[in-house]
Amino acid sequence: MVLDVKRIINTPGGRIPFDFTEDFSDVDFGGVCPAVRPVSVVGQAENIAGMLRLQFDLTTTLSAVCDRCGAPFDLPYKVPFECLLAEELEENDNDDILLLDNGTVDLSELARETFILNMPSKTLCREDCRGLCSGCGVNLNYEKCRCKKEVDPRLAALAKLLEQ
Ligand SMILES: [Zn+2]
Numbered sequence: 001m002v003l004d005v006k007r008i009i010n011t012p013g014g015r016i017p018f019d020f021t022e023d024f025s026d027v028d029f030g031g032v033c034p035a036v037r038p039v040s041v042v043g044q045a046e047n048i049a050g051m052l053r054l055q056f057d058l059t060t061t062l063s064a065v066c067d068r069c070g071a072p073f074d075l076p077y078k079v080p081f082e083c084l085l086a087e088e089l090e091e092n093d094n095d096d097i098l099l100l101d102n103g104t105v106d107l108s109e110l111a112r113e114t115f116i117l118n119m120p121s122k123t124l125c126r127e128d129c130r131g132l133c134s135g136c137g138v139n140l141n142y143e144k145c146r147c148k149k150e151v152d153p154r155l156a157a158l159a160k161l162l163e164q
């Protein structure tokens with residue numbers, strides 16, 4: 001989706017809303033492609049007193065894998081994006097200014113970059129996920145650890161004495 005903003009460049013108050021979906025199911029994070037559902041891109045380009053502002057939200061539900069217990073779960077994802085658009089950079093260029101390409105901006109590309117940059121680096125199925133036991137491997141959220149408790153050697157000696 002390429003947005004043409006030429007008709008509002010010189011029109012303060014001008015506004016171009018947009019609402020479309022992108023497919024980012026090929027975006028791979030360490031062997032996992034979490035964007036199994038379409039990602040919606042909803043926003044607008046707006047001329048505010050001569051300044052062109054672009055704003056949108058990326059929304060989807062990711063298919064994530066818990067970093068602690070390995071369980072798959074649905075992770076609601078919503079990331080806002082905002083920048084200014086300009087036909088050319090002023091002297092003191094600013095990171096928040098995006099250059100227009102012949103009066104247009106490639107929203108698909110921008111949405112993809114934004115999606116990649118804002119991928120959560122750590123995903124937990126729940127805040128207090130207890131993870132897997134490093135000994136027996138059970139999911140501690142649902143089961144009790146099956147590891148044999150290490151017996152204190154002094155108690156073991158005592159137990160032996162009592163047995164006799
Ligand atoms: Zn978990």
Ligand SMILES: [Zn+2]
Pocket residue numbers: 133134135136137138145146147
């Ligand atoms: Zn265990």
